[in-house]
Amino acid sequence: MKSSTPKVLHLISGKAMLFHSIDVAKEISEDITIILHHQADLIRKKIDANYENIKYHIQDVEQFSGTGGALKGLTLNSDRVLILNGDMPLITKESLELLIDSKNDINMSVITLKDSSGYGRVIIKDDKVLEIIEEKDCTDNQKLTKTVNAGIYSVKKELLDKYIPNLNNNNAQKEYYLTDIIKMAVDDNKSVNPIYVEEKEFKGVNSKLDLSDAETIMQNRIKANLMRNGVSMRLADTIYIDIRASFSGECFLENGVTILGDSQIINSNIKTNSVIEDGYIENSDIGPMARVRPNSIIKDTHIGNFVEIKKSTLNGVKAGHLSYIGDSSIDEGTNIGAGVITCNYDGKDKHKTIIGKNVFVGSDSQLVAPLIIEDDVLIGAGSTITRDVKSGNLAISRTPMKIVKGFFYKFFKKGK
Structure with missing residues (x-):
């Protein structure tokens, strides 16, 4: 964002973009955990000034960077977990309900784009997700895929408890990718269902x-x-x-x-x-x-x-x-x-x-x-x-008006 203000605290229509996500999440559940790292104290202070009963988890970025690393060490309470991004302020309750209503092991949001550059590609066969490949790890052929990851997931807790500890950083970015749980689930014959969503609603904010x-x-x-x-x-x-x-x-x-x-x-x-x-x-x-x-x-x-x-x-x-x-x-x-x-x-x-x-x-x-x-x-x-x-x-308070007869002609040295 090229700003000293944390990205998620930039305002959209008068409210921090993170707060838009929190508001929608609270329509779904009161059990909300915010994962923080960069400028965590400032963001937490802003959240606490506007919301109650929000839980926090601080990511250990030095050891576990990346989206998967964000969930390392996180204690989960609910049977199903909805994973949102703080920089997606346009999501709605109706779209999130599509993700949580299905009984699949994992539901993930996907978008079909004319230009898919910059996104992780989603490999789908027979209406089931087989794998998510981050762009930097894609082959030239895989980059032709138009279906991309929209970044929001609904996952059974038992799968997160199993897969998150097994994530590794053997990739181009040397990060722990949350997207790797999709391949793990597929290898375990779990159902991974793509939920097609609108780009304008699941749009991330990065600039x-x-x-x-x-x-x-x-x-x-x-x-x-x-x-x-x-x-x-x-x-x-x-x-x-x-x-x-x-x-x-x-x-x-x-x-x-x-x-x-x-x-x-x-x-x-x-x-x-x-x-x-x-x-x-x-x-x-x-x-x-x-x-x-x-x-x-x-x-x-x-x-x-x-x-x-x-x-x-x-x-x-x-x-x-x-x-x-x-x-x-x-x-x-x-x-x-x-x-x-x-x-x-x-x-x-x-x-x-x-x-x-x-x-x-x-x-x-x-x-x-x-x-x-x-x-x-x-x-x-x-x-x-x-x-x-x-x-x-x-x-009434006025200086009495004074009239000086003939002053105009005297001032401008004009005769009459």
Whole structure:
């Protein structure tokens, strides 16, 4: 991946690719073991922050490298073991069920490709797998095989207990191959069944290009599911939606919209090129070209173009254009004029602005926090408000306008 971030922690639609695999695995079983080596402590820390009751096994790579070496010394509890890869974020429960439902000794996923280069070849005869040969160990004739190993297996525990200790590294890579158990099983007259799967679902991620391809597939899946469940989208291919986001009621997303994090959108219209980050939006319209930053709650509110909301609660508010509202609480009936800024940061700390009901804040005003503006207040346009304002009052802070007669002609030395 050419990155300091562990491959399995790269994000796809807002979630680490390993977590996609864990989520699907948990739909199958609660008995989950993660095998780790490279940056194991970091990966384990991330997993433990998001999941409970995950077991771990650390691979002894110095002595037992390779996919088969990963299972050396691993204690297995269940009668049947499903072996997944942490870099396959697109697998689904339905496909895994195909692998675990059959009563064969081993079920393995296979894909038929036009170009099979780069994959281990699967030799099949009479609908049974005879052998898997890693590409570097293939003869020229074997490289012509189009059926390849998709990398996921369902194996009886008793076979793993027997075969894993007998794996060796007598191959071009000097690694212990998990794929060698297939030949061992065949030699023991065990049944090895190929399960044909779709490439796009069993796609591994080994580069930033693969990551981008997987992101596209996941996004299409997320958006198709949302549209089937009633979310309207204009030019869906231009929209990005985090897998953690949720929608309910009648929602409409216009082109270029980005929904990030655990955002909740309820009966709302998110307009062109707007961004929602971990926000709660209900019965509101946002944008176009607006940004709602984390920890904001917006209800029954109109947010117009070029408005940024950060860590604020707005209930029944209108903020039509060109405003920044940060660390604020604003109540119903209040209008925020164009160019209004809540000055929430003094260089050291963030401070809160509280605005009551039915407040009119004139254009180009600066509200310097900490500040409380009570109900039924007028703020004159162009004001800098530095003190609390009581209910029913007008607050205005402007330098008196001065007119210098004839100054234009004097300045440019033009007569009239």
